[in-house]
Amino acid sequence: MRHTSPSPITENLTLDPQDWSTMRRLAHQALDEMLDFQTDVRNRPVWREVPEASLDLMAQAAPRAGLGSEQVVADMLQHVVPYPSGHAHPRFWGWVCGTGTPIGMVADMLAAGVNASSGAFNDAPSRIEAQLIGWMRDLFDFPETTSGIVTSGGSVANMIGLAVGRDAIIGEPLRQRGLTGLSGTPVVYTSDQVHSSVDKAMMLLGLGTDNLRKVGTDDQYRIDLDALRAAIEADRRRGLRPLAIVGNAGTVNTGALDDLTGLAEIARHEGLWFHVDGAIGAIAAMSPKIRKKLRGMERADSLAFDFHKWLYVPYEAGCVLIRNSKLHRQSFSVAATYLETPPRGIAAQPDSTYLRGPQLSRGFKALKVWAQIREYGMDALGRIQEQNVAQVQYLSQLIQAEPRLEQSAPSPLNILCFRYLPEHLGADQTDAINYELLMRLQERGIAAPSSTRLNGQFVLRVANTNHRTRFEDFALLVAETVRLGREIEAGL
Ligand SMILES: Cc1ncc(COP(=O)(O)O)c(C=O)c1O
Incomplete structure (x- = not known):
C-alpha cells in the first residue's frame, strides 16, 4: 500500500x-x-x-x-x-498432534489464494465440503438423513453434537427461553477418562460441569456400564433429567475404547442422546482392521472426529456428523433478512453451513482434507494408521524387554503410557525423575512425548499420529529414555 x-x-x-x-x-x-x-x-x-x-x-x-x-x-x-512446537517432526508424539502433509499445505495456500469462505454460497468450496461430508457419512455407515459440518477440531465438534442433543431431548422452547423454568436439571453421562472439551461444552451450553457425571472405568479405562445404569437410575429418582451419553472412541490418556454398542443400547433404552467423541480414534475407520474396534460408533446420534489428528491433515480441521439433519438444522437456524436464499445467483445455497454450526463466515478447511484423501486414497491412509498401531506395539515390546522401563496401561490403539523406574532411588522419587526426563527429552530436541497422570502417577505418554515416524525412532526413544534416566539419577 x-x-x-x-x-x-x-x-x-x-x-x-x-x-x-x-x-x-x-x-x-x-x-x-x-x-x-x-x-x-x-x-x-524436534523442538527449540x-x-x-x-x-x-x-x-x-x-x-x-x-x-x-x-x-x-x-x-x-x-x-x-x-520455532514451531515440532508436530511435523518424526519423533513428535506429544498430546494428539498430526504431522501435516505437503498436499494439505498446498491446498491451504489455494484456499487462501482465492480467499474462499466455505458453506454459505453457491460455489465450488461449498460443494467440496458437502462431498467430504458425504464421504464421511459413508465411511462411518451413517444413514442418508445425516448432515455434518467441518469444524475447527474435536472441541467444537463435541460442542455442536451436544448442542443438537440438548435441543432434541429438551425440545423446542429451549431455543427461545434458554434453560430458565426447565423442570429437572439435565445431566450428561460419560467416563472419568473424558476429554476436557466435553467439560467445556457443558459450560458453554449452559448445562454446567456439575451435571457431567464422570462414571468410573474398568482396568482398561473403559466406562463401567453397570455403574452408568445405576447413575442414570439414581438421577431419575432424584428428579433430575438424564439427557445424553458421551462415549469415547479412543480416550485421550490411553486410547481406551468404550463399549460403544453397550452405550448405544443404554441410550436407546433410556431415551437419551448418544454422542461419540471420536476425536482420537474414529477416523482410523479408514483401516478395516482398526474399524472393527470401533463397533457401535455407527449408532451414534452425533459423532465428533478430527482430521488434524489421526488423518495427519495440517491444522486445523475436525468434523461432526448428526444422524438427523432436521434436528441439526433446528439447533442452528436463524432468520436474517440479509441472508435470504434466492433460487439463483451466488447466494443460492439452501443448505448453508451457518444453519449447521455457530459460525457464519468460515474458512475453506475442507479443501485440504478432500485433497489429501484424493491424493492417497483411504486405503493408503488406513495403512499408515495401522502402521502407527504396529509401531506402538513395537514400543510396548521394547519397554517390556527393558528392566528400567514399565508400561503403565494397556495400549489398544496408538497411545502408550510408560515410566522410567529408578535403579537406586525410592519409588517416591519416580514422578520427579520422570518429569525431569520428559523435560530433557523435549529440551534437547530428541523426542517429544507428553505426559499424563494415571492412578495419581506421573507417566510419559506417546500418541502416535505421525506418518513420518519409523520403527527405529521408537528404539531411539527407549535408548535415550534409559540413558537420560541414568543421567538424572547420577546427578541427584
Ligand atoms: C478425546 C479428545 N476429544 C476432543 C479433543 C479436542 O479436539 P481439538 O483439539 O481438535 O479441539 C481432543 C484433543 O486432544 C481429544 O483427545
Whole structure:
C-alpha cells in the first residue's frame, strides 16, 4: 500500500503489491523453504526455545508504516518457521498432534489464494465440503438423513453434537427461553477418562460441569456400564433429567475404547442422546482392521472426529456428523433478512453451513482434507494408521524387554503410557525423575512425548499420529529414555 498523508483520498489505493514480480519471487522462495523444511525435518531438533532475537521481534508494537513484503517474508522465515512446537517432526508424539502433509499445505495456500469462505454460497468450496461430508457419512455407515459440518477440531465438534442433543431431548422452547423454568436439571453421562472439551461444552451450553457425571472405568479405562445404569437410575429418582451419553472412541490418556454398542443400547433404552467423541480414534475407520474396534460408533446420534489428528491433515480441521439433519438444522437456524436464499445467483445455497454450526463466515478447511484423501486414497491412509498401531506395539515390546522401563496401561490403539523406574532411588522419587526426563527429552530436541497422570502417577505418554515416524525412532526413544534416566539419577 502507498503511504499517504491524511489528505483526502484522490487516487485508488489497494493492498495488491506494486511490484508483482517481487511478490512472485518471495512466494516461490517461501514455498521452496517449506518444501525444504518438510524434506529435512528429520535432521532438525524436534523442538527449540524461541531465541531472544525472535522474542524481541514478537514484542514489537504494530507498525504504523508498513515494512514491505521483502522484510516481512524474511522475518517469517527467520523468526517463525524455525520455532514451531515440532508436530511435523518424526519423533513428535506429544498430546494428539498430526504431522501435516505437503498436499494439505498446498491446498491451504489455494484456499487462501482465492480467499474462499466455505458453506454459505453457491460455489465450488461449498460443494467440496458437502462431498467430504458425504464421504464421511459413508465411511462411518451413517444413514442418508445425516448432515455434518467441518469444524475447527474435536472441541467444537463435541460442542455442536451436544448442542443438537440438548435441543432434541429438551425440545423446542429451549431455543427461545434458554434453560430458565426447565423442570429437572439435565445431566450428561460419560467416563472419568473424558476429554476436557466435553467439560467445556457443558459450560458453554449452559448445562454446567456439575451435571457431567464422570462414571468410573474398568482396568482398561473403559466406562463401567453397570455403574452408568445405576447413575442414570439414581438421577431419575432424584428428579433430575438424564439427557445424553458421551462415549469415547479412543480416550485421550490411553486410547481406551468404550463399549460403544453397550452405550448405544443404554441410550436407546433410556431415551437419551448418544454422542461419540471420536476425536482420537474414529477416523482410523479408514483401516478395516482398526474399524472393527470401533463397533457401535455407527449408532451414534452425533459423532465428533478430527482430521488434524489421526488423518495427519495440517491444522486445523475436525468434523461432526448428526444422524438427523432436521434436528441439526433446528439447533442452528436463524432468520436474517440479509441472508435470504434466492433460487439463483451466488447466494443460492439452501443448505448453508451457518444453519449447521455457530459460525457464519468460515474458512475453506475442507479443501485440504478432500485433497489429501484424493491424493492417497483411504486405503493408503488406513495403512499408515495401522502402521502407527504396529509401531506402538513395537514400543510396548521394547519397554517390556527393558528392566528400567514399565508400561503403565494397556495400549489398544496408538497411545502408550510408560515410566522410567529408578535403579537406586525410592519409588517416591519416580514422578520427579520422570518429569525431569520428559523435560530433557523435549529440551534437547530428541523426542517429544507428553505426559499424563494415571492412578495419581506421573507417566510419559506417546500418541502416535505421525506418518513420518519409523520403527527405529521408537528404539531411539527407549535408548535415550534409559540413558537420560541414568543421567538424572547420577546427578541427584
Ligand atoms: C478425546 C479428545 N476429544 C476432543 C479433543 C479436542 O479436539 P481439538 O483439539 O481438535 O479441539 C481432543 C484433543 O486432544 C481429544 O483427545
